[in-house]
Amino acid sequence: MSVAPNPKRTVMQLAGVILFMGGMAWASVPLYDLFCRVTGYGGTPLVSEQGADAVLDKTVTVRFDASKERDMPWEFKPVQRKMDVKIGETGLAFYEAYNPTDRPIAGSAAFNVAPYAAGGYFTKIDCFCFTEQVLQPGERVQMPVTFYVDPAIVDDDEGKFVHTITLSYTFHQIELPEELAQTDAAVDLTGPRTATQ
Numbered sequence: 001m002s003v004a005p006n007p008k009r010t011v012m013q014l015a016g017v018i019l020f021m022g023g024m025a026w027a028s029v030p031l032y033d034l035f036c037r038v039t040g041y042g043g044t045p046l047v048s049e050q051g052a053d054a055v056l057d058k059t060v061t062v063r064f065d066a067s068k069e070r071d072m073p074w075e076f077k078p079v080q081r082k083m084d085v086k087i088g089e090t091g092l093a094f095y096e097a098y099n100p101t102d103r104p105i106a107g108s109a110a111f112n113v114a115p116y117a118a119g120g121y122f123t124k125i126d127c128f129c130f131t132e133q134v135l136q137p138g139e140r141v142q143m144p145v146t147f148y149v150d151p152a153i154v155d156d157d158e159g160k161f162v163h164t165i166t167l168s169y170t171f172h173q174i175e176l177p178e179e180l181a182q183t184d185a186a187v188d189l190t191g192p193r194t195a196t197q
Contacts, residue, residue, distance in 0.1 A: 016039075043101060053088075055088035056088050056154065058086065059085065060084070060086070060153065060162065061070070061083070061084050061166075062083055062093070062147075062166075062167060063081065064082065065078070065166055066169055069170065072171050073105060074097050074107060074171060076096070076169075076171050078095050079095065080093065088150070089148060090125065091147050091148060092145075094144050095143050097133065097171070098139070098141075099135035099136065099138065103137055104135065105135055105173060107132065107135070107152060107172065107174060109169045109170065110129075110169070110172070111129050111168065112167075114165070115165075115180055117158035117162055120156075123148055124145060124148040126144065127144070127146070127147075129169060132177070
C-alpha cells in the first residue's frame with residue numbers, strides 16, 4: 001500500500017530549497033570577492049601594510065588604465081600611463097579625478113590586474129580605492145596608489161614570464177554619505193546662496 005504525499009511537507013521542502021538557493025546566491029558575490037582578494041585569483045591585487053622584503057635587479061613595466069561606468073559624470077584618468085619598477089621596489093602612481101558638475105558626487109573604484117598570473121603578486125600598500133571618494137562641484141584631485149610586485153613572481157611557473165602588468169580602475173557613482181546628502185538636500189531646498197560682503 002503506497003503512502004500519499006503530504007502537500008504541506010512538499011511545500012515546506014520547496015520553500016526551504018528556495019530560501020537556501022537565494023541565500024547562496026546572495027552570499028556568493030561577497031565570498032568570491034573575499035576569495036579573490038586573499039588569493040589574487042582573477043587578477044585581484046593583494047593588500048599589505050608594508051613593502052617587500054627584497055628588491056630584485058629585474059624590472060617590470062606597470063601600465064595604468066582608467067575607465068568609468070556610463071552614468072558616472074566624473075572625468076578620470078591616470079596621471080602617467082606607465083612606469084618601470086624593479087620587482088620588490090615600492091612604486092607610487094597617481095590618478096586624477098574631476099567633478100565637472102554643480103553638485104557633490106561620491107564614487108567608488110573597482111580594480112583589477114592583468115594578466116591574471118600577476119594578480120597574486122601585485123600588492124597594494126595604500127590606495128584611493130580602499131575608501132569611497134567624494135568630489136565637490138568643480139573639484140579636481142590627484143589620488144595616490146602605492147604598490148609593489150612581490151619578488152616571488154619570478155618563481156611562479158606563469159608569473160616569471162610577465163614583463164608588463166596593467167592596473168585598471170573603474171569608477172562608479174555611489175550614494176553620498178548621509179551627512180553630505182542631507183547638506184546637499186538642504187541647499188537644493190533653499191536655493192543658491194549669494195556671498196555677502
